[in-house]
Amino acid sequence: MPHTVSDMTTIALAATDGMLHFELATVCEVFVRxxxxxxxxxxxxxxxGSGPVRVGRFWVEPDDGLERLARADTVIVPAVEDVDADVPPDLLDAVRTAHRAGARMVSLCTGAFVLAAAGVFDGLRATTHWAHTDVLAARYPRVEVDPDVLYVDNGDVLASAGKAAAIDLCLHLIRRDHGSTVANAVARRLVVPPHRAGGQAQFVTTPVPARDDHPLVNLFPWAMERLDRPLTVEDLARQANMSSRHLARHFRSVTGTTPLQWLSTQRIRRAQELLENTDNSIDAIAEAAGMGTATTLRRHFHRTVGVPPDAYRRTFRSS
Known part of the structure; x- marks a missing residue:
């Protein structure tokens, strides 16, 4: 049964050893006033919590015990530092009890590992920081892990990616409960963008070779300087002095993707930089990023990033 606004007044913040202070502070800053x-x-x-907990180099004394969490309207689990550490059984029991009682369950960043361990995400979409999505998916195969989004909303079970995405999800909750006017007021106080869509991609830098003697070490900067040109796999292979098949194997080992997919990603990154830092038209940015036309840029940008180029520019170049 859907919750009403009045149902959502009590937010229990799950405190456990190894919790990260950013997400703890985020919840307090966003929801206290x-x-x-x-x-x-x-x-x-x-x-x-069940007692004083270590948060980074500090200690936090909980307001109440885990039995209060089990009776809460909304439960928020902040990020944990060590995703391989065992979740305390009393915390798992409290999380499960709250979930069975109908509480809204929310994880921030690696807090997803706590909800996943409790079975809250079984059969549902979830996300976490991009550096840990593979581990989450492998450890909990019943969870549909989406590595490319800022946050997911399954109704009464929600999850965010890392750090700034935790703020996005908290603002999303306020927008759901109280509307855009109130959420925008909170965003203004925090001096953050009032809304980033949950489906927007996490902005992850594509890997490049770590060794100076890697066969592709000179190819990446060469290609980056020519993104505005119609490069092909054959062009890249010729520059690297290897066959297209050999090039594909090296690309896969370094970037986890194909040469053409890598080129497409770098062109999107270039478009993002130009949208953030220039007043160039969408047509000019499309040409500079090697996309040809504004129509092509809009199609690929929206599919990759999750928002149109114009919306991206408005978000990242707020006045």
């Missing part, structure tokens, strides 16, 4: 003065009721944030 309503700067708009228009939301009634507002949230009651309670840090719940």
């Amino acid at each position: 309503d700067p708009s003065g228009q939301a009634d009721p507002w949230y009651d944030v309670v840090v719940c």
